[in-house]
Amino acid sequence: MNKRRIYAEFYDLEYKNKRDDVDFYYRLAKKIKGPILECGCGTGRILAPIARLGKEIWGFDINTAMLGIAKKKIETLKVKKVKIFQDDLVKFYSPLLKNQQFNFIFLSFDSLAYLAQKNETYYSPEETRQRQCKALENIISHLDKDGLFAFDLFSPNDLSKDYIMRHHFSQIIKNETWSLFSAIQIPEERIFQIHYFMEILKMDGSIKRWHYPVSAYQATFQEIKSLLSKVGLRPIKVYGGFNLKPYKPNSEQMIFVCRKK
Numbered sequence: 022m023n024k025r026r027i028y029a030e031f032y033d034l035e036y037k038n039k040r041d042d043v044d045f046y047y048r049l050a051k052k053i054k055g056p057i058l059e060c061g062c063g064t065g066r067i068l069a070p071i072a073r074l075g076k077e078i079w080g081f082d083i084n085t086a087m088l089g090i091a092k093k094k095i096e097t098l099k100v101k102k103v104k105i106f107q108d109d110l111v112k113f114y115s116p117l118l119k120n121q122q123f124n125f126i127f128l129s130f131d132s133l134a135y136l137a138q139k140n141e142t143y144y145s146p147e148e149t150r151q152r153q154c155k156a157l158e159n160i161i162s163h164l165d166k167d168g169l170f171a172f173d174l175f176s177p178n179d180l181s182k183d184y185i186m187r188h189h190f191s192q193i194i195k196n197e198t199w200s201l202f203s204a205i206q207i208p209e210e211r212i213f214q215i216h217y218f219m220e221i222l223k224m225d226g227s228i229k230r231w232h233y234p235v236s237a238y239q240a241t242f243q244e245i246k247s248l249l250s251k252v253g254l255r256p257i258k259v260y261g262g263f264n265l266k267p268y269k270p271n272s273e274q275m276i277f278v279c280r281k282k
C-alpha cells in the first residue's frame with residue numbers, strides 16, 4: 022500500500038468517533054431543502070451520516086485514497102442521491118459541477134487551512150491565502166442565492182507550546198498493531214507541518230513505517246473575516262466551538278455560517 026492510502030486508513034481510524042462536528046453539520050443539513058455539497062469530504066466521516074438522512078449530497082476531495090474509503094461507506098448505506106468524485110477546491114474542474122447549484126455547501130475540520138498542502142511540502146503563506154480566496158470564490162459560484170455556507174477552522178494558538186510530539190493511538194487490527202505518532206514543525210511563520218509517523222507491527226515481528234507530512238496555514242480571525250467580505254460572503258453566525266458559544270479571541274475554533282451578501 023502506498024503512504025497516501027495508509028494515511029487515509031490511519032486518518033479514518035483516528036477520527037471515527039469524533040462527533041462534535043458531525044452533529045453540527047448534520048443539524049444544519051437536516052433543515053436544507055435541495056442539494057448539499059461537502060468540499061474536502063475526506064473519508065466521508067460527515068457526508069455519510071447526512072447521506073443516511075436521504076439528502077442529496079455530493080462530496081469531493083483531492084485525495085483519491087480518502088475518497089476510496091468514503092465510497093465504501095456510501096456503498097454499504099445503499100443510498101441513491103450521493104455523488105463522490107475527485108476535484109480540487111482551488112480549481113473546481115469536475116464537469117459534474119458545471120451549472121450545478123447547491124443550497125448548502127460546507128468545508129469541515131479545518132479543510133481551508135490544508136490548502137497550504139503542496140504534495141509533501143507546503144505553499145507559502147501568500148500563495149495559500151490566494152488559494153483560499155480562489156476556493157471561496159469557487160464555492161460562491163455554486164451556492165444558490167439563498168444558500169448557506171458553513172466551515173470551521175482552528176484558531177491560531179502557540180502550537181510550539183501546546184503540541185510538540187503526540188502518540189495518537191495504538192490499536193490491534195486483525196492481529197497487527199497499528200500505531201500513529203506525530204510531531205509538529207513550523208517551517209515558516211503561520212505554516213505548520215504535522216509529520217505523521219505511521220507504524221504497523223505484524224505478528225511475525227516485522228515492522229513497516231511510513232512518514233507523511235501534512236501542512237496547514239494558521240489564519241487569524243480578522244483575516245478570515247476580510248476574506249469573506251472580499252469574496253462576497255456575510256457571516257450570519259460565528260461560534261468559538263461546537264458547543265455553539267460565541268467566538269472570543271481565546272476560542273479554540275472559529276466556526277462561520279454564511280450567506281451571500
Ligand SMILES: C[S@@+](CC[C@H](N)C(=O)[O-])C[C@H]1O[C@@H](n2cnc3c(N)ncnc32)[C@H](O)[C@@H]1O
Pocket residue numbers: 036060061062063064065066067081082083084087108109110111128129130131132135136138
Ligand atoms: C482534515 S481533512 C478533513 C476531511 C473531512 N472533511 C473530515 O471532516 O473528516 C482535510 C481534507 O481536505 C482535503 N484537501 C486538501 N486540499 C484540498 C484541495 N485542494 N481540494 C480538495 N480537497 C482538499 C484533504 O485531502 C483532506 O481530506
